[in-house]
Amino acid sequence: MDLHLRGKRVLITGASKGIGAAAAETFAEEGCDLHLAARSADLLGALAERLRKNRQISVATHIVDLRSSNDIARLAAETGDIDVLVNNAGDIPGGSLDKIDEATWRHAWDLKVFGFINLTRLLYARMKAQGHGVIINDIGAAGEKFDANYITGSAGNAALMAFTRALGGKSLADNIRVVGINPGPVGTDRHVTLMKTRARDQLGDEARYRELQAGLPLKRPAHPREIADLMAFLASERSGYTSGVIFTVDGGLSAGWS
Numbered sequence: 001m002d003l004h005l006r007g008k009r010v011l012i013t014g015a016s017k018g019i020g021a022a023a024a025e026t027f028a029e030e031g032c033d034l035h036l037a038a039r040s041a042d043l044l045g046a047l048a049e050r051l052r053k054n055r056q057i058s059v060a061t062h063i064v065d066l067r068s069s070n071d072i073a074r075l076a077a078e079t080g081d082i083d084v085l086v087n088n089a090g091d092i093p094g095g096s097l098d099k100i101d102e103a104t105w106r107h108a109w110d111l112k113v114f115g116f117i118n119l120t121r122l123l124y125a126r127m128k129a130q131g132h133g134v135i136i137n138d139i140g141a142a143g144e145k146f147d148a149n150y151i152t153g154s155a156g157n158a159a160l161m162a163f164t165r166a167l168g169g170k171s172l173a174d175n176i177r178v179v180g181i182n183p184g185p186v187g188t189d190r191h192v193t194l195m196k197t198r199a200r201d202q203l204g205d206e207a208r209y210r211e212l213q214a215g216l217p218l219k220r221p222a223h224p225r226e227i228a229d230l231m232a233f234l235a236s237e238r239s240g241y242t243s244g245v246i247f248t249v250d251g252g253l254s255a256g257w258s
Helices: 018-029 041-055 069-079 102-112 114-130 151-168 189-203 206-213 224-235
Strands: 009-013 033-038 059-063 084-087 133-138 176-183 246-249
Touching: 009 018, 009 069, 009 114, 018 033, 018 041, 018 084, 018 133, 018 224, 033 041, 033 069, 041 059, 059 069, 069 114, 084 114, 084 224, 102 114, 102 151, 114 133, 114 151, 114 176, 133 151, 133 224, 151 176, 151 246, 176 224, 189 206, 224 246
Parallel strands: 009 033, 009 084, 033 059, 084 133, 133 176, 176 246
Antiparallel strands: none
Protein backbone atom coordinates (compact mmCIF):
# COMPACT_ATOMS: atom_id res chain seq x y z
CA MET A 1 0.00 0.00 0.00
CA ASP A 2 1.42 3.37 -1.03
CA LEU A 3 0.80 5.73 1.86
CA HIS A 4 1.78 8.79 -0.22
CA LEU A 5 4.10 10.05 2.50
CA ARG A 6 7.16 10.61 0.30
CA GLY A 7 8.71 14.00 0.99
CA LYS A 8 6.74 14.59 4.18
CA ARG A 9 8.71 16.18 7.00
CA VAL A 10 8.49 14.07 10.16
CA LEU A 11 9.78 14.87 13.65
CA ILE A 12 10.17 11.90 16.00
CA THR A 13 11.15 12.37 19.63
CA GLY A 14 12.82 9.64 21.66
CA ALA A 15 14.09 8.40 18.31
CA SER A 16 17.39 6.81 19.33
CA LYS A 17 15.97 3.39 20.25
CA GLY A 18 12.85 1.31 20.81
CA ILE A 19 9.60 2.43 19.21
CA GLY A 20 11.13 5.76 18.19
CA ALA A 21 13.90 4.10 16.20
CA ALA A 22 11.38 1.73 14.62
CA ALA A 23 9.24 4.72 13.64
CA ALA A 24 12.28 6.32 12.03
CA GLU A 25 12.84 3.15 9.99
CA THR A 26 9.19 3.01 8.91
CA PHE A 27 8.91 6.64 7.85
CA ALA A 28 12.28 6.40 6.10
CA GLU A 29 10.97 3.47 4.06
CA GLU A 30 8.05 5.67 3.03
CA GLY A 31 10.49 8.29 1.72
CA CYS A 32 9.96 10.90 4.43
CA ASP A 33 12.56 13.46 5.43
CA LEU A 34 13.28 13.05 9.10
CA HIS A 35 14.12 15.10 12.15
CA LEU A 36 15.18 12.76 14.94
CA ALA A 37 15.38 14.01 18.53
CA ALA A 38 16.83 12.29 21.58
CA ARG A 39 19.39 12.70 24.34
CA SER A 40 21.81 10.02 23.11
CA ALA A 41 24.06 11.54 20.44
CA ASP A 42 25.88 8.28 19.66
CA LEU A 43 22.77 6.14 19.14
CA LEU A 44 20.97 8.88 17.24
CA GLY A 45 23.95 9.56 15.00
CA ALA A 46 24.37 5.88 14.10
CA LEU A 47 20.68 5.53 13.26
CA ALA A 48 20.68 8.66 11.13
CA GLU A 49 23.75 7.58 9.19
CA ARG A 50 22.25 4.18 8.46
CA LEU A 51 18.98 5.70 7.24
CA ARG A 52 20.74 8.21 5.00
CA LYS A 53 22.81 5.44 3.46
CA ASN A 54 20.02 2.92 2.98
CA ARG A 55 17.11 5.20 2.06
CA GLN A 56 18.69 8.28 0.44
CA ILE A 57 16.59 10.69 2.48
CA SER A 58 17.33 13.78 4.51
CA VAL A 59 17.87 13.01 8.21
CA ALA A 60 18.65 15.75 10.74
CA THR A 61 19.47 14.95 14.36
CA HIS A 62 18.71 17.06 17.40
CA ILE A 63 20.30 16.34 20.77
CA VAL A 64 17.76 17.65 23.26
CA ASP A 65 16.29 17.00 26.68
CA LEU A 66 12.56 17.56 26.36
CA ARG A 67 12.32 18.22 30.09
CA SER A 68 13.91 21.59 29.28
CA SER A 69 11.69 24.38 27.95
CA ASN A 70 14.74 25.90 26.29
CA ASP A 71 15.54 22.66 24.50
CA ILE A 72 11.93 22.33 23.32
CA ALA A 73 12.00 25.87 21.95
CA ARG A 74 15.33 25.18 20.24
CA LEU A 75 14.01 21.96 18.71
CA ALA A 76 10.94 23.72 17.34
CA ALA A 77 13.12 26.48 15.88
CA GLU A 78 15.61 24.06 14.30
CA THR A 79 13.04 21.82 12.66
CA GLY A 80 11.01 24.51 10.94
CA ASP A 81 7.74 23.46 9.34
CA ILE A 82 6.80 19.85 10.13
CA ASP A 83 4.06 17.74 8.54
CA VAL A 84 4.01 14.97 11.16
CA LEU A 85 5.01 15.08 14.83
CA VAL A 86 5.50 11.79 16.66
CA ASN A 87 5.64 12.42 20.41
CA ASN A 88 7.41 9.35 21.74
CA ALA A 89 10.04 10.32 24.32
CA GLY A 90 9.48 8.97 27.82
CA ASP A 91 11.07 6.89 30.56
CA ILE A 92 8.57 6.69 33.41
CA PRO A 93 9.83 4.18 35.98
CA GLY A 94 7.86 1.32 37.45
CA GLY A 95 6.93 1.24 41.11
CA SER A 96 4.02 1.59 43.52
CA LEU A 97 2.96 4.78 45.29
CA ASP A 98 5.15 4.12 48.32
CA LYS A 99 8.22 3.61 46.11
CA ILE A 100 7.93 6.70 43.86
CA ASP A 101 8.77 9.92 45.68
CA GLU A 102 7.71 13.37 44.52
CA ALA A 103 10.99 14.23 42.81
CA THR A 104 10.96 11.01 40.80
CA TRP A 105 7.32 11.50 39.83
CA ARG A 106 7.89 15.09 38.67
CA HIS A 107 11.06 14.15 36.78
CA ALA A 108 9.16 11.44 34.88
CA TRP A 109 6.19 13.66 34.01
CA ASP A 110 8.41 16.54 32.90
CA LEU A 111 9.45 14.35 29.97
CA LYS A 112 6.51 12.07 29.17
CA VAL A 113 3.60 14.38 30.04
CA PHE A 114 4.77 17.99 29.86
CA GLY A 115 7.30 17.20 27.13
CA PHE A 116 4.45 15.99 24.88
CA ILE A 117 2.23 18.94 25.77
CA ASN A 118 4.82 21.68 25.46
CA LEU A 119 6.23 20.50 22.12
CA THR A 120 2.71 20.04 20.77
CA ARG A 121 1.81 23.57 21.83
CA LEU A 122 4.62 25.03 19.70
CA LEU A 123 4.21 22.78 16.67
CA TYR A 124 0.41 22.89 16.63
CA ALA A 125 0.58 26.67 16.19
CA ARG A 126 3.01 26.23 13.30
CA MET A 127 0.88 23.51 11.68
CA LYS A 128 -2.16 25.75 11.96
CA ALA A 129 -0.29 28.54 10.20
CA GLN A 130 0.85 26.24 7.39
CA GLY A 131 -2.65 24.80 7.03
CA HIS A 132 -2.12 21.13 7.86
CA GLY A 133 -0.44 18.61 10.13
CA VAL A 134 -0.66 15.34 12.01
CA ILE A 135 0.30 14.77 15.65
CA ILE A 136 0.72 11.20 16.88
CA ASN A 137 1.09 10.63 20.60
CA ASP A 138 2.70 7.32 21.59
CA ILE A 139 1.13 6.95 25.04
CA GLY A 140 0.71 3.50 26.57
CA ALA A 141 -1.99 1.02 27.54
CA ALA A 142 -1.35 1.54 31.26
CA GLY A 143 -3.46 4.67 30.83
CA GLU A 144 -6.55 2.51 30.36
CA LYS A 145 -5.60 -0.70 32.17
CA PHE A 146 -4.42 0.78 35.44
CA ASP A 147 -1.47 -0.74 37.27
CA ALA A 148 -0.70 0.11 40.88
CA ASN A 149 2.86 -1.11 40.34
CA TYR A 150 3.26 1.38 37.47
CA ILE A 151 1.24 4.14 39.06
CA THR A 152 3.25 7.07 37.72
CA GLY A 153 2.90 5.75 34.19
CA SER A 154 -0.78 4.88 34.50
CA ALA A 155 -1.64 8.35 35.76
CA GLY A 156 0.58 10.10 33.21
CA ASN A 157 -0.72 8.07 30.30
CA ALA A 158 -4.32 8.69 31.33
CA ALA A 159 -3.59 12.42 31.30
CA LEU A 160 -2.11 12.19 27.80
CA MET A 161 -5.11 10.19 26.60
CA ALA A 162 -7.38 13.00 27.76
CA PHE A 163 -5.07 15.58 26.18
CA THR A 164 -5.14 13.72 22.85
CA ARG A 165 -8.90 13.35 22.79
CA ALA A 166 -9.55 16.93 23.88
CA LEU A 167 -7.19 18.46 21.33
CA GLY A 168 -8.02 16.05 18.52
CA GLY A 169 -11.74 16.47 19.01
CA LYS A 170 -11.56 20.00 17.58
CA SER A 171 -8.31 20.00 15.60
CA LEU A 172 -9.78 19.17 12.18
CA ALA A 173 -11.16 22.71 12.21
CA ASP A 174 -7.50 23.68 11.70
CA ASN A 175 -6.89 20.80 9.25
CA ILE A 176 -4.76 19.09 11.89
CA ARG A 177 -5.31 15.53 13.06
CA VAL A 178 -4.31 14.47 16.60
CA VAL A 179 -4.32 10.77 17.42
CA GLY A 180 -2.83 8.47 20.04
CA ILE A 181 -1.49 4.95 20.22
CA ASN A 182 -1.57 2.89 23.40
CA PRO A 183 0.97 0.10 23.04
CA GLY A 184 0.86 -2.69 25.55
CA PRO A 185 4.07 -4.60 26.22
CA VAL A 186 6.60 -3.94 23.44
CA GLY A 187 9.91 -5.75 23.17
CA THR A 188 12.25 -2.82 23.90
CA ASP A 189 15.09 -2.30 26.36
CA ARG A 190 12.73 -0.20 28.46
CA HIS A 191 10.22 -3.04 28.60
CA VAL A 192 12.90 -5.38 29.93
CA THR A 193 13.86 -2.82 32.60
CA LEU A 194 10.23 -2.53 33.75
CA MET A 195 9.83 -6.31 33.80
CA LYS A 196 12.97 -6.68 35.89
CA THR A 197 11.61 -4.15 38.38
CA ARG A 198 8.35 -6.09 38.65
CA ALA A 199 10.17 -9.41 38.95
CA ARG A 200 12.28 -8.03 41.77
CA ASP A 201 9.18 -6.70 43.57
CA GLN A 202 6.89 -9.68 42.93
CA LEU A 203 9.27 -12.63 42.64
CA GLY A 204 12.28 -11.40 44.59
CA ASP A 205 14.66 -11.84 41.63
CA GLU A 206 14.87 -9.56 38.59
CA ALA A 207 16.45 -12.38 36.55
CA ARG A 208 13.04 -14.11 36.56
CA TYR A 209 11.38 -11.35 34.52
CA ARG A 210 10.68 -13.68 31.56
CA GLU A 211 8.28 -15.60 33.78
CA LEU A 212 6.06 -12.51 33.80
CA GLN A 213 5.80 -12.63 29.99
CA ALA A 214 4.56 -16.22 29.72
CA GLY A 215 0.89 -15.20 29.85
CA LEU A 216 1.10 -12.55 27.12
CA PRO A 217 -0.89 -12.94 23.90
CA LEU A 218 1.20 -15.01 21.44
CA LYS A 219 3.53 -15.48 24.44
CA ARG A 220 5.48 -12.38 23.44
CA PRO A 221 5.39 -8.61 23.62
CA ALA A 222 4.63 -6.61 20.47
CA HIS A 223 7.41 -5.92 18.01
CA PRO A 224 8.35 -2.20 17.77
CA ARG A 225 7.56 -2.22 14.05
CA GLU A 226 3.99 -3.31 14.80
CA ILE A 227 3.57 0.06 16.52
CA ALA A 228 5.61 2.06 14.03
CA ASP A 229 3.73 0.77 10.98
CA LEU A 230 0.46 1.92 12.55
CA MET A 231 2.01 5.35 13.07
CA ALA A 232 2.77 5.62 9.37
CA PHE A 233 -0.78 4.66 8.39
CA LEU A 234 -2.25 7.17 10.84
CA ALA A 235 0.03 9.86 9.44
CA SER A 236 -1.21 9.24 5.91
CA GLU A 237 -4.23 10.58 4.08
CA ARG A 238 -5.60 7.03 4.04
CA SER A 239 -6.49 7.85 7.64
CA GLY A 240 -7.58 11.38 6.80
CA TYR A 241 -10.84 11.36 8.80
CA THR A 242 -9.23 10.10 11.98
CA SER A 243 -8.73 12.49 14.90
CA GLY A 244 -9.31 12.61 18.63
CA VAL A 245 -9.05 8.84 19.05
CA ILE A 246 -6.58 6.40 20.57
CA PHE A 247 -5.68 3.00 19.14
CA THR A 248 -4.79 0.26 21.60
CA VAL A 249 -2.21 -2.27 20.40
CA ASP A 250 -1.82 -4.78 23.21
CA GLY A 251 -2.90 -8.13 21.81
CA GLY A 252 -6.24 -7.88 23.63
CA LEU A 253 -4.87 -7.40 27.15
CA SER A 254 -7.02 -4.39 27.93
CA ALA A 255 -10.05 -6.14 26.46
CA GLY A 256 -9.89 -8.93 28.99
CA TRP A 257 -7.12 -11.31 27.90
CA SER A 258 -6.38 -13.78 30.67
